[in-house]
Amino acid sequence: MLYNITQPDRSRHYQVAARQWISEINFFTIETAFLQNLLQGCIPLLSDKTFAEKRIITVKRLLKLQADKNYSDHVLNEQFEMLERASRAVIPIPANEVELACKQMELEFLIRSLIEEYSEVKRELFHSLKVCYLKISDNWFF
Numbered sequence: 001m002l003y004n005i006t007q008p009d010r011s012r013h014y015q016v017a018a019r020q021w022i023s024e025i026n027f028f029t030i031e032t033a034f035l036q037n038l039l040q041g042c043i044p045l046l047s048d049k050t051f052a053e054k055r056i057i058t059v060k061r062l063l064k065l066q067a068d069k070n071y072s073d074h075v076l077n078e079q080f081e082m083l084e085r086a087s088r089a090v091i092p093i094p095a096n097e098v099e100l101a102c103k104q105m106e107l108e109f110l111i112r113s114l115i116e117e118y119s120e121v122k123r124e125l126f127h128s129l130k131v132c133y134l135k136i137s138d139n140w141f142f
Contacts, residue, residue, distance in 0.1 A: 010097070011083055014104050018079055021111045025076070028069055028118060032062060035125060054128045061121045065114065072110045079103045 039055060039062075082103065086096050 010100070011086055014079065014100060015083055017104065018076055018083070018107070021072070021076060021107060024111060024115065025069060025072060028065075028114065031118070031122070032066060032069070035122060036062060038125070038129070051128060051132050054124075058121060058125050058128070061117070065118055065121065068110070068114050068117070072107070072114060075103065075107055075110060079107060 039059060079100070082096065082100055086100060
């Protein structure tokens, strides 16, 4: 979102948003590691052909999310570098403002997509594990 505000205010707004995204990316990193450990621990349980296929798909999606996260980190670092250069400039350069605004919109899209995709993968994985555990517990009792 572009606002009709001054360059210093816009830069502060971008910095605040970037710090929030760093927090979200750090949380994502922790959560992704948790899901990968969960998948590793459940490999024997997910040896059924149906669950094995779902596990392979989930692993691929997690790897893609990791690549998206790495790219988001890169773009976020570029944004911080541009913000630092802009804050050192005595007179704001209009081209820099446009570049910052474009990066900001790209980051908003990247982070939102990352979180949505991660939530979907996590939901599907937990559903698969729940079904798997129910199947195992049904077989165990009978």
